[in-house]
Structures are given as structure tokens and as C-alpha cells.
Amino acid sequence: MTETTPPAPTALPAPLLVRTGGEREVLEAFLDFHRSTLRGKVRGLADDAARRRLVPSETTLAGLVKHLTLVERSWFPGLLTGAEAPEKDADGHDGGWEVGPEESLDGLLAAYEEACARSRAVAAPLPLDHVVPHPEIGEMSLRWIYVHVIEETARHVGHADILREQTDGATGVTA
Template identity: 65%
Template sequence: MADIKIDPTLGPVRARTGDERAVLESFLDFHRGIVLRKVRGLAHADASRRLVPSLTTLAGLLKHLTLVEGNWFPRLFTPGPGEVHVTAEEGSTGGFTLDEGETVDGLATAYEAACVRSREVAARFDLDHVVPHPLLGEVSLRWVLVHMIEETARHAGHADILRELTDGETGAI
């Protein structure tokens, strides 16, 4: 039998025999990494250029996903005083609109920090841990992880298309 070579950046492949938590976290981290790789090396003007009719840009995806990370992990599982989970109706543009002075590098740094914070929060709880949610009643950490895989993967796909439209770059790595 030939040796199988696996790209070491593919966490989900390395976790293929791991427990449920390792698999869920590796898939989420894989898609987080894709989003970050899609903006690496781009000038802010390219990352913030609108290429589709919606407000979706590469930089806007970073800002949106930073807000989503904070909303689903710290605000639900370890809310500070006055912090509440923001519903889609309350979120208006979903964070896709860039503010004056925001840069793709700053947005990428903020997203990385939000992901670190989300990992720290999630690590404190079992997958079965349940918290109240303003629209859904209750959600478990397991459900939030699956939801975040779906949310992040969806936007990683958007980022892949936007990056290809920007400079022809394709692929997950």
C-alpha cells in the first residue's frame, strides 16, 4: 500500500478519526482559514471593491464574520454586562458596510482575534451545554458549532468567488 500524502493545512483530514469535538472544531477552523487566505496579499482597495450587486466584499465578509463570531460565542455563552445576542432583524446590514479608516489588514486581525476568543469560550463548555437564545429558545454548543461551520463555509464560498473575480486566484489553500 502506498503512503498517502495529506496536505498538513487540511485540519479536517487530520481529524478524520478524532472525536466529535475535534471534527467540528477542525472543520470550523478550516473554513475560518480559507476566509483569511482569500484576503491575504490583497490591497485594501481590491478587498473592499464591490463586484456583486449586494454589499458583499472580501473586506465586508471579514467584518461580518468577526461580528458573527462575537455574537454566537461570547455574547451567548459568556455575555458581559449589557451584552445581548443580536438577531438578524436587529443587525440591519450584518456588518458588511465598512467604516472610515477600516483596512483589510485591521479587519483580518480583528477576525483572527474574534476566532481566538470564540475558541476560548467554546473550550469552557461541553458540546451538550445549552444556553438561552432570543429567537430559538435554547441552543447547545454543538448546534452553535455546526451553525458556525455552515455560516463560515457559506461565506468562504463567497470569498472564493470574489477573490477569483478580483485577480483570478482560486483554491482553498
């Protein structure tokens, strides 16, 4: 009988590593996976490429990063600590899609990283059953906030996947 060398292990995405973990561990792993995938989708792009509009809406790769920064700030510290939520205009828009000429992709990513870190810190000491009021839709648990932010982040990462492929043909989780 001949021995074969097993294939080298590949790095598994965090959600696959916690498939038997507790509820909170699974929620955090999925959210961090999608956060990381967003960063991977814009990694290596020049500012002009990240700002390029490739669809009729205002959606750009840079705009997705900026929008998801506001999502993090609104849903975690905004609700859980009572921090001031971003102001909205008369149509209910928070300006998160608009990227100013002075804003760089690196700066937007740094703000996103900071917002994600703040979200983790604010949520960490609270139980998933912790309930807070939402000014428009009523009471919600931290568990619900996690699921909502996972859903919104994953949906926008899907948009980023398409926009990145349209930009330079790059596909996959990290490109």
C-alpha cells in the first residue's frame, strides 16, 4: 500500500469554522466574514475605479463602503448606546452613497474598520436578548440587529462582487 500526502489545508472562512459553535459565535463569524469580504472586494483599487458608476443608481464600490460604515454606526452604537444616528434628508436618505472628492478609498476603509470595531465593542457585553427601541419600527433585540446587519452587509457585498467584476474582471471572495 502506498501512502499519499494529504492535500495542504486551505484557510476556511470563519463561518465554516464555527459550524457547531454557539449562536453568538455563529452570528459574529458570519458578520465578520461579510465585513472582510467587502474589504477584499475593494482591495487594490484606485480611488477613481472605486468611484466609477457602472449602474444607473448612485451605487459605487466606494459608496458601498461608505454606506456600510453608516449601517454599522446606526445599528450597533446608534441603537445600543443612544449615540446620535446619521442625519437624514427630507427623503430619508443619509448621504451614505455620496462620496466627496476629498474622500479616498483608504480613508473610507479606515472609517469602516473603525465602525466595525466600535460595533463589536458595543455589542460584546450585551446578551443577544438585550432589547432596545428603534424610533421607527419599535423594540428589537441585539439578535435581530445582528441578523439584519448580516443580511444588509451580505446583500451589499453581492453588489460589490458584481461591480468589481465589471471594473476589472476580478472575482472571488478576496477580489
